[in-house]
Amino acid sequence: MSFLDHIDPLTETAIAELTAAADSAELDRARVRYLGLNGEVTALLKQLGTLPKEQRPEAGQKINRAKNRLESLLNERRTELELAASLPKVPSDFTLPGRRPTVGRLHPLTQITEEIVRSFRKIGFAVADGPEVEDDYHCFDALNTPADHPARDTQDTFFIRQGTAASQPATSPTPMILRTHTSSVQIRVMEKQPPPVRIIVPGRVYRRDNADATHNPTFHQVEGLYVDRGITVGDLKGTVEFVFRDLMGPDTKIRFRPHYFSYTEPSFEIDFSSALTRKMGRDWLEIAGCGMVHPKVFENVGYDPETWTGWAFGFGIERIAMIRYGVTDIRLFYENDQRFLRQF
Amino acid sequence: MKVTLNWLKQYVAFDWTAEELAERLTMLGLEVEGIVKSGGEFEGIVVGEVLTRNKVEGSDKLSVCRVNDGTGERQVICGAQNFKAGDKVALILPGASLPAKPGEPPFTIKVRKVMGVESHGMLCSPRELGLAEDADGILILPPEARTGQSFAEHLGCAAGDVVFDLEVTPNRPDLNSLIGIAREIAAVTGNPLRIPNLESLKAATADPSAGKPQTRPTDQWVTVRLEAPDLCPRYVARVVSGVKIGPSPDWLRQALGKVGIRSISNVVDVTNFVMLETGQPLHAFDYSLLTRPTDSAASAATPTIVVRRATPGETFTTLDGKKHTLNEGNLLIADSVKGIALAGVMGGQNTEINDQTSDVLIESAYFHPTHIRATSKQLDLRTESSYRFERGADVGIADWASRRCVQLILETAGGLPTPGVVDAYPAPAPLAEVCLRFSKTNALLGIEIAGTEQRRLLESLSLEPTASSDTEGTFRIPSFRVxxxxxxxLIEEVCRLYGIDKIPGTTPRGAVGFNDFDRTHDALTEVRHLMNALGLDECQGQTLISDSAAAHLTPTEETVFLSHPLSADMNVLRPSLIPGLLDTLSRNAHHKNPDVAMFEIGRVFSNRDGKVIENRELAIALTGLRANPFWAGDDRSAKCDLFDLKGLLEEFFEQFGLPRIAWNRNPSPRSLYVESAAILLGGKLPLGELGQLHPLLAKQHDLRNPVFLARLDLDAVLARRNQSRSFKAIPQFPTVRRDVALLLPETVTHDSVLGAVRQSKTANLQQVDLFDVFKGQNVPEGQKSMAYAFTYRHAERTLTDNEVNTAHAALVTQITKKLGATVRE
Structure with a gap:
């Protein structure tokens, strides 16, 4: 009986063993036993040389077929076992809380400001900026609000102490103040650039009010200014309507009421009405002031009021945020309680 | 400004409801801030006639009365003593309520028994009716009062009344008067304005045949000298002699009461009434208290009213009993020896109307707004009068108001008017004329309003056209429209009357805006979003902080102080956002949230040689847990440390294209920090600092965990930001990594290791990464182990093991020699 007669039974045994292997360690042991360097199948190949030359090809093919069969089975089983090993042992509890990376939030006032800026940019406005510490020329006089103007009474202003306490300057320099409105930037921009002008100015402003639920000495405004040829009250209304609908929802109604600001004429206050105001039990809620730029203001910055007309408006960002989110105390914006900030 | 519906209706007819009127006035620019309905308050109160009055048995005070209520008789018990049978009284019927006092529930009258006697109603006192503050006894009505008439009707406010609180804008002083407001309503309705008729006065002064005794003309009673016509260009004086000072009649008390003015006496009330009616403040002096010249010439014995500047240091006691020390900037009304009124602000105690006053001098003048404003501010004395003068009174109404005042004094206090007037008005100001191009209105409003219509609208406001064509009109401006x-x-007036609601909005159009700041705005937004992505919440702090908080960050001489701060907590402009962040951490800690990671972007202020410099700062604060709470993991309770903060900053600098940042430890950190480092760009340019909050300060803020702070000069960062990006080919050939752990003296920094590596100029070395720093077991005292991974790669071929080994060995030798290190095996 030739060793060739062992091929088939050996193959069958090997197949059984590979199939039965319960994990990759057992599988590996079976591999070594049959297909390893000193394995039984490998041994058969080594015995080929003992056969007569003419029998060798046939015998070799037979052994190789068996070996290939075993190797493919081995690979198949290995994949199977590896897969089995990688399956979860215990089913996962999908209700456990996830591991959350921290992503910060923007301050609600920033979010509102960004929305306002986005709305205005849609219709061609650029963002402008100016100093918060101002002189009273830019904050008042240039805006047609001279020193003895009654309108100046309504704005209580913070003054910067000049010189040190020890050495007060001999001649009183121009008083420096904290700007009471962003309108001062209108003047700064128009002084610097020729018309047309189309800007919005978000920023901090200051009034000498003690902090309470509706006041904080620091708050934010957005100013809009558009100067061009042939600008009309209709343009002002159209833009205000566009922006407020964009901002407060398409059901928002806008109402203009004649009012008085020294730097615009005619001047208006803007009321809006929406589901939000109705929820607050009000038909109309005052939200902004606006008007056509007063010719005197144009004269002050060297624009010819016969050629150029324009409008300006301004509103408080806190007020919008308070209405939008139902915040009832302005101080919350400046306390930065994380439980507050994380709601927006 | 408060007005009532019924009072307004005396000057112009309209049939709007209270709500409609409020809406119309609001849309005219006279915002109605409040509406209070009153007057239904006298419901169930009638004029009654006392038929009999008898004592209630067993009581000293109570009487039982039979009272006619107009429909029949009823029995009423009363405790008052000031009435008798036959008197007309205010009778409140059972079921009705007395007018409610603010904050009190209404008192409802019921049929009740007093000492066994039933009372079907009550006789009311003026106090119970809300007509007077203090009054003894019940209200006795004039005998001619009609029994059974409703009490409200008797008072002349049958339908009830509505009080409007109006916000008058500072440009419209003319609207601080009933007539002014009525004029607006007249303009809108087209109904005529009904100015009170002064004919009766003419009769009283001009008709000697009327049988009334005559008195000498006004200019023989008083002369007026204007010494400061720039401050007081007009002074009208009139005298009423022989008045009887007493309480005002009901209608006058009511009218004033409803708009919040206390009734004082008939003459004083009349001056207030006329002020509300016309907007012209008036003052009444007791004529007998004016000093007469002592020289005996009869004609010269006339007192002189001198309108003059106060002498420096002159003192004056106003009606309210306050003594003021004046200076030349204050204007006084004076007689020949003393001040008698602080012009336009308040009268003097020395010439006040009193019970004995018989002759009254009435002042109706015009004072310059700026001057009144300054005096009122200086003396901290604000009155209805100063309020009107400082906004600009109507110089043209002075005489009319004076006559109206005389008319009402005669009606309410009797007396004789002196014929004629002393009207010192040396230089009457001509009325201004303004030209309106009708096309200009249309160009500005964006609609077409015909010239004739524009003219009609302006005329309805009493602007008189002096010249007019198809294209333009010139209008004479009445003196009340300052x-x-x-x-x-004028365009504004056309717009207002035409109706802003009738001007359609036009779709946004036109020029594209530009401004240099626009890009900066976007960059700031980018920084904010990146900070969010790095796990930081944005906060917004107060700009105004305390100088003691600021002192930790900036020397006093560089701090910007307010001149009149609201409080010591808010007396400087923040030199940094750090103090605000600390407050934020502290506040959160108080609310049991010790884990906070926040940033703020905002302006900070510094004083450089007297100039205020504004910069933008980015500040970050980290404290408490590093990661969100989780239910597994060894490091879940790890706290933030310096390197969390530094890592954030490194990521920020990389994203903003700022390579080669140096972190130079400060040998002597400022008081804020226990340890800190300067952040330098390119090793030179300071961008900011980071550090750990000093534990003492942390304790002061109730912060238990270490706090890490950073601040960056955002202007400097954005100025040097590098946004250029260029593609580099992705490496084709594999990298080879060699690790080495070095034992180094503790004081050797990572930077010096990198320095030594750089110095070696090792070929093909791509990257050096620190992957472990270790002290303790097997590491000698005073030393540390730092493990580095060195990555080698050649751009054009695969490196052989051999060449990497050779290069790496040479590198390690160099480092160890240079740093006194040994290789840890």
Missing amino acids: DLKREID
Whole structure:
């Protein structure tokens, strides 16, 4: 009986063993036993040389077929076992809380400001900026609000102490103040650039009010200014309507009421009405002031009021945020309680 | 300004409801801030006639009365003593309520028994009716009062009344008067304005045949000398002699009471009434208290009213009993020896109307707004009068108001008017004229309003056209419209009367805006979003902080102080956002949230040689847990440390294209920090600092965990930001990594290791990464182990093991020699 007669039974045994292997360690042991360097199948190949030359090809093919069969089975089983090993042992509890990376939030006032800026940019406005510490020329006089103007009474202003306490300057320099409105930037921009002008100015402003639920000495405004040829009250209304609908929802109604600001004429206050105001039990809620730029203001910055007309408006960002989110105390914006900030 | 519906209706007819009127006035620019309905308050109160009055048995005070209520008789018990049978009284019927006092529930009258006697109603006192503050006894009505008439009707406010609180804008002083407001309503309705008729006065002064005794003309009673016509260009004086000072009649008390003015006496009330009616403040002096010249010439014995500047240091006691020390900037009304009124602000105690006053001098003048404003501010004395003068009174109404005042004094206090007037008005100001190009209105409003219509609208406001064509009109501005100065002002009036709601909005159009700041705005937004992505919440702090908080960050001489701060907590402009962040951490800690990671972007202020410099800062604060709470993991309770903060900053600098940042430890950190480092760009340019909050300060803020702070000069960062990006080919050939752990003296920094590596100029070395720093077991005292991974790669071929080994060995030798290190095996 030739060793060739062992091929088939050996193959069958090997197949059984590979199939039965319960994990990759057992599988590996079976591999070594049959297909390893000193394995039984490998041994058969080594015995080929003992056969007569003419029998060798046939015998070799037979052994190789068996070996290939075993190797493919081995690979198949290995994949199977590896897969089995990688399956979860215990089913996962999908209700456990996830591991959350921290992503910060923007301050609600920033979010509102960004929305306002986005709305205005849609219709061609650029963002402008100016100093918060101002002189009273830019904050008042240039805006047609001279020193003895009654309108100046309504704005209580913070003054910067000049010189040190020890050495007060001999001649009183121009008083420096904290700007009471962003309108001062209108003047700064128009002084610097020729018309047309189309800007919005978000920023901090200051009034000498003690902090309470509706006041904080620091708050934010957005100013809009558009100067061009042939600008009309209709343009002002159209833009205000566009922006407020964009901002407060398409059901928002806008109402203009004649009012008085020294730097615009005619001047208006803007009321809006929406589901939000109705929820607050009000038909109309005052939200902004606006008007056509007063010719005197144009004269002050060297624009010819016969050629150029324009409008300006301004509103408080806190007020919008308070209405939008139902915040009832302005101080919350400046306390930065994380439980507050994380709601927006 | 408060007005009532019924009072307004005396001057113009309209049939709007209270709500409609409020809406119309609001849309005219006279915002109605409040509406209070009153007057239904006298419901169930009638004029009654006392038929009999008898004592209640067993009581000293109570009487039982039979009272006619107009429909029949009823029995009423009363405790008052000031009435008798036959008197007309205010009778409140059972079921009705007395007018409610603010904050009190209404008192409802019921049929009740007093000492066994039933009372079907009550006789009311003026106090119970809300007509007077203090009064003894019940209200006795004049005998001619009609029994059974409703009490409200008797008072002349049958339908009830509505009080409107109006916000008058500072440009419209003319609207601080009933007539002014009525004029607006007249303009809108087209109904005529009904100015009170002064004919009766003419009769009283001009008709000697009327049988009334005559008195000498006004200019023989008083002369007026204007010494400061720039401050007081007009002074009208009239005298009423022989008045009887007493309480005002009901209608007058009611009218004033409803708009919040206390009734004082008939003459004083009349001056207030006329002020509310016309907007012209008036003052009444007791004529007998004016000093007469002592020289005996009879004609010269006339007192002289001198309108003059106060002498420096002159003192004056106003009606309210306050003594003021004046200076030349204050204007006084004086007689020949003393001040008698602080012009336009308040009268003097020395010439006040009193019970004995018989002759009254009435002042109706015009004072310059700026001057009144300054005096009122200086003396901290604000009155209805100063309020009106400082906004600009109507110089043209002075005489009319004076006559109206005389008319009402005669009606309410009797007396004789002196014929004629002393009207010192040396230089009457001509009325201004303003031209309006009708096309200009249309160009500005964006609609077409015909010239004739524009003219009609302006005329309805009593602007008188002096010249008019198809294209333009010139209008004479009445003296009460001090706000109408130029064309744009007339355009506004056209817009207002035409109705802003009728001007359609036009779709946004036109020029594209530009401004240099626009990009900066976007960059700031980018920084904010990146900070969010790095796990930081944005906060917004107060700009105003305390100088003691600021002192930790900046020397006093560089701090910007307010001149009149609200409080010591808010007396400087923040030199950094750090103090605000600390407050934020502290506040959160108080609310049991010790884990906070926040940033703020905002302006900070510094004083450089007297100039205020504004910069933008980015500040970050980290404290508490590093990661969100989780239910597994060894490091879940790890706290933030310096390197969390540094890592954030490194990521920020990389994203903003700022390579080669140096972190130079400060050998002596400022008081804020226990340890800190300067952040330098390119090793030189300071961008900011980071550090750990000093534990003492942390304790002061109730912060238990270490706090890490950073601040960056955002202007400097953005100025040097590098946004250029260029593609580099992705490496084709594999990298080879060699690790080495070095034992180094503790004081050797990572930077010096990198320095030594750089110095070696090792070929093909791509990257050096620190992957472990270790002290303790097997590491000698005073030393540390730092493990580095060195990555080698050649751009054009695969490196052989051999060449990497050779290069790496040479590198390690160099480092160890240079740093006194040994290789840890």
